[in-house]
Amino acid sequence: MHKSRTSSTLSDRTDEDGASQSPRDLNDNHDERHENQTEVPKLTESQFWLSIFAICAVSATQAWLIISIFPYSGFMAIELIDGVNEENAGSYAGMLASAFMAGRAMSSVAWGKIADSYGRRFVLIISLTASCFLSVLFGTASSFPLAVFWRFMMGLCNGLFGTSKTCVSELAQGNGGLETKGMSLMMGMWAWSFLFSPALSGVLSEPVKAYPDSAIVQQFHGFLSEYPFILPNLVSVIMCIFALFVVSSFVPETLPPQRKRSPKYIVGDIVRSLCEFFTSHLTSSKRHNKEETDGLMKTENGASIAYGTAQTESNQELESAKATCTAADIPKATIAQIWCNTDTRTHLIVYWLFSFVVVAVDEGFPLFCISQHGGLGLSEVNIGKILSTSGFIFAVCQYSVYNKVVDCVGLTRSVQIGSIVAGPLLMLIPLSVLLNSSTDISGDQDATNGSGSGSRDNELSWSTYLFLSIVLALYRIFSLMFFSSITVLTNRTVSPEQRGTMNGFSMLGGSLTKGLAPTFVGLLVSFCISSGVFAPRVGAFMVFAILSCMGCGVGYTAYKTM
Template identity: 25%
Template sequence: MEEERLQTSPLLKKKYHENCPGCKVDQAKENKKDVSFINLSFIWLAVLSGTLPVASLFPFVYFMVKDFNIAETEEDISTYAGYVGSSMMFGRALTSILWGMISDRYGRKPVIIIGIITVVIFNTLFGLSTSFWMAISMRFLLGSLNGLLGPIKAYATEIFREEDQALGLSTVVAAWGVGLVIGPALGGYLAQPVLKYPNVFPADSFWDRFPYFLPCFIISAFAFASAIACIIWLPETLHNHNESSNSAEVLEIESCGTDKDKMMQKNKSIFQNWPLMSSIIVYCVFSLHDVAYQEVFSLWALSPTRLGGLNFTSDDVGIVLAISGVAITIYQLSLYRLVQKACGPVTLVQITGVLSIPLLQCYPLMAMLSGFTLQLVINVASILKNVMIETIATSLFLLQNKAVEQHQRGTANSIAMTGMSAFKTIGPASAGALLSWSQKHVNGSFLPGTHIVFLALNVVEGLGILLMFKPFLSVKNETPSE
C-alpha cells in the first residue's frame, strides 16, 4: 500500500489544467531552475506603486496644511498634518481583509491592478487638493480602495518555488522600504517647484496654484506605467478549477496521518494560530513606531530651531531620505539574508530593536549641531534607523509566513495588513499631536521640547522588544505539530 502511494504521488503532483493560470505558474516553477527576475521586477513595480504615496506627503504636508489656513497657531499645524497622514491608513484598515478575500476568490492580479489604478487616480487628486477636507478625503479613498499590499505578499510566495520564497518576500520588503523613503524624497524635491525652480516653473502658473501637485503627478505617472505592465505581463497565480490544485499538499497531509477534514479545520482556526497571531501583534506595535517616526522625523526636521527642530527645507529632508533609500536597497538585497541566516529572525529583531533605542534618543541633541556636521550626523542616523526598521519588518514577515501553510497565507497577510493599518492610523495623528504639544513646552523643566517625543517613540519600541520574548512570542518550529 505504501509503495502504491509513493508511485501515484508524482503523477498527482504533475497534474495540470490547461486553461488554469495557477497551473501554468506551477508548471513553470517546476520546469525552471533559476529565479525569474521578471517576476521580481513585477513585484518591485507593484509594491513601489502602492508604497510611494504612503509617506510622500510628509516633507510638504506641514506647508500644505499651513496653506489651507485651518490651523489657528503655528504649533497646531502638526496636529492637522497628523490627521492627513492618518486618513490613508484608516481607509486601509477598514478594507484590507475584504481585498484579501477578493484576491482569494477572483485572483491576485485583479486586486493588484485595481490597487495601482487607485494610486493613479486618487494620488493625483490629492495633489490637486484645495482644502483640508479634500486632502483627507482623497487620502482616505487612496487607502480604502488600494488593497494590493496584502495580496502581493501572498503572491510573492506563490510565484516562486519554496526555496526562493524568502527572496520574494525580501523583494517585497525592499521595495516597501525604498518606497517609504524615496516617496518622501520626491515630495521634498518636487513640492513647491515655483519657489525652488523659478526658471522652469514660472510664477502665477498652474504649478503655483497647485504647489504640491508635481510629486503626486510623478508618482501617479510611475503607477500608470506599472499598471500597464502588470495588465499585459503579470501572471496570475490563483487556480480557477474546482478540483484541488494542491494534490501534493493533500498527499503530504495524508502521509502524516491527517485527513482533509483536519486541514479544513485549520482554515477555520487561523485566529487560534498563536505563532501567527503573536508575530502579527508584534508587527503592529513596531508599525505604530515606524509610521510615527516617519511623521515625526519630517515634521521635526522642517520645524524652526526655536521649536526644537532643524529648520530644514523640504529639499534637505528629501536629500536625507534619498540617501537612506539607496542604503536600504543595497542592504536589503545583499546583506540582510546573510545577517538573518547568522542570527535568525527572532534574535535579529531583538538585537536591532535594542540598538535602535539609544540611537533615537540622540535625535533631539542634533538640533545643537549645524553645517556639515549636522548633515553628516543626520544622514548616518537616518540610514541606521531606516535599515533597522526594514530589518525588523522583513524578519517579522518571515515569521508570519512560516507560521501558516501555503493555503492560509492570503488570509494571514490580509489580517496582518489590517492590524498594521489600524496601528498606522493612530501613529501619524498621535505623533503629530504630541510633537505639536512638545513644541508648546520647549522650555519645560523635564524632557523639554522634542525630547519627550523621541522618548515616547522609544517606549513603543521597547514594548515591541519585550513582546519578542517568550512567553508572548511563539515560533512555529518551537511548538508541537498539530
C-alpha cells in the same frame, strides 16, 4: 530540459526547507495538501525573478504613495488651513497620513478575501488603477477636508501590500531560500523609496515658491500656484502606470485555477454579501446559527458547498461549484480561525506594534525638522536631502546586511535583533540640534521674540546632515530586518489557502496602528515642543525618548514570545 531541472530543484528545496523548519514556522501538512490540489505551473528561476521585479515595482509604488506625503504634509496643512503655522501643523499633518491608513484598515480584510476568490493579479491591477486616479484628485484638492477624504479613498482602494506579500511566498513555490531573498527585495523597495521619494517629493512641492525664476514654472504659474502639491502626485500616476504594465506582463496568477472565480461576478457577490450581512443581523433563526456552526451554506437546490466559497457563488455557477469545490478540498479561511492560531496571533501582534513605532518615527521626524522651537527649522527641500541620503545608505546596505544576519542567526533571531537595535538609535536624533549651530541661534532668537513662525530654510550644517543620514539609515536597516523576517515567518504559520485572508487581516491591524501613529506623534510633538509645558529642546528629546522606549518594548515582546 532546463525548465524541468529547475522545477525539480525547487521541489527538492521545498522538502529541505520544510524539514529545517519547526512546526511553529511551517505547517507541512497544509503545504502537502496544497501541492496535491493546485495546478499552478512551475516557474523557472528566470520567470521567478521577473515576477519578483514586477512585485518590487508594486512595492515601490505603494511605498511612494505612503512616504511621499511626509515631507510636505505639514506645509499642505499650512496652505489649506488659515491660521496654521509650522509650530501647530503637526496634528493636521497627522490627519492626512492617518486618513490613508484608516481607509486601508477598513478594506484590508475584504481585499484579502477578494485575492483568495478572484486572484492576486486582479487585486493588484484594480488597486493600481484606483491609486492612479485618486492621486490626481488628492493633488488637486482645494480644501483640507477634501484632501483628507481623497487620501482616505486612496487607502480604501489599496490592496497592494498584503497581496504582494502573498505573491512572493507563492511565487517561491516552497523554496525557502528564494522566498527569503524575494521578500527581502520586495521589502527593500521601501529603502529605494526612502532614497527617491523624499527627494522628489520635497523638490517638487510648492514649485512656485521654490523655483520662482524657472521658465517651466513661470509657464505653468497659474496652475502650479493653485495646486502647489500636484507634481508629487503626478509622479504617483507615472509609477502606478509602470507597475500596472509590469504586473500585467510578468506576474502569473498564483491562485489555483479551481479556486479562482471570474471577476465578472464581483458586483453580484458584493450585493449578495451585503444582503447576507444585514439579513444575519436582522434574523437569528436556528437555521442561520446551524450554518454558522457547520461552516456550510445550503443552495436553492439543496446542494452543499464550502461556506467561504458559497457566500460568493452566483446561481449560474452552482453546478460547477459542486463539481469542483467541497468542504474537504477548500478549508475556510476566517479571521477567527487565523486568530486562534497562537503562532500567527503572536507574530501579528508584534508586527502591528512595531508598525506603529516605525510610522510614528516617519511622521515625527519631518515635524521635528520643520519646528522652529526645539527642532531644526528646515524647509521641505532640506528634509528631502536628509531622507534621500539616508535612503541611499539604506538601499545599498540593507540587502547584504539582512541576508548575512539571517544566514547567521535565522529568521526568528533577526526579528528580535531588528527591533531591539532600532529602538535605541532614535535617542540620537535630538542631538542634531546641538550640531546645527545656525539652527541653534535661529531657534533661540525666535523663542526670545515669541515668534511662532520663522524662516523655513535655516542652514543645515554638514555635520548635522551626515549625522542624521547615518542614524536614520541604521534605524531603517534594522527596521527592514524586522519586517522582512516577520513577514516570511507569519506566512509560514498558515496554510497557502489562508495566506490572502491572513495578509488582509495583517494589513487591517497594521493599517489601524499606522493610522493612529501619525495622529499620536503629531499630538506628541505639538505637546512636547509647542505647549510650553517643557522647554522646546527638552520636549524634542522627550518625543524620541518615548518612541525609543516603545521600540525597545516591542523588541522585548518579540524576544519573550517568539
